[in-house]
Amino acid sequence: MFEFDQYLGFLAFLTIVTIGFWLMIFLLAFVVPYWLGGNLLELWKERREAKKARRRQA
Template sequence: MFDFDQYLGFLAFLGIFTLGFWLMLFLITFVIPYWIGGSLIERLNEIKEEKKAKREAATH
């Protein structure tokens, strides 16, 4: 069976592994899609503003 030190090490390993698992799950399902979606929306708005500025410059 386990000694007390080995038991504490095993619990520490399980705790760190579990925290890492939930962190990766959170990052993959929420943070990264939010980051990519926000950057795409921002880039599309920049493109729209560039086209609008070119149109206004052409008419004036």
């Protein structure tokens, strides 16, 4: 059926695909929400500072 080098190649392929899959899951589950939350927080702070600056000028 398979020779030994083909078997090792198949295992290497499965390992690389599995690592890629779990990396994608990690990025979607942790990194993307962290990035979005940080950007929204910074946007909120900038708008709050702009509102305070307008109140001081008025």
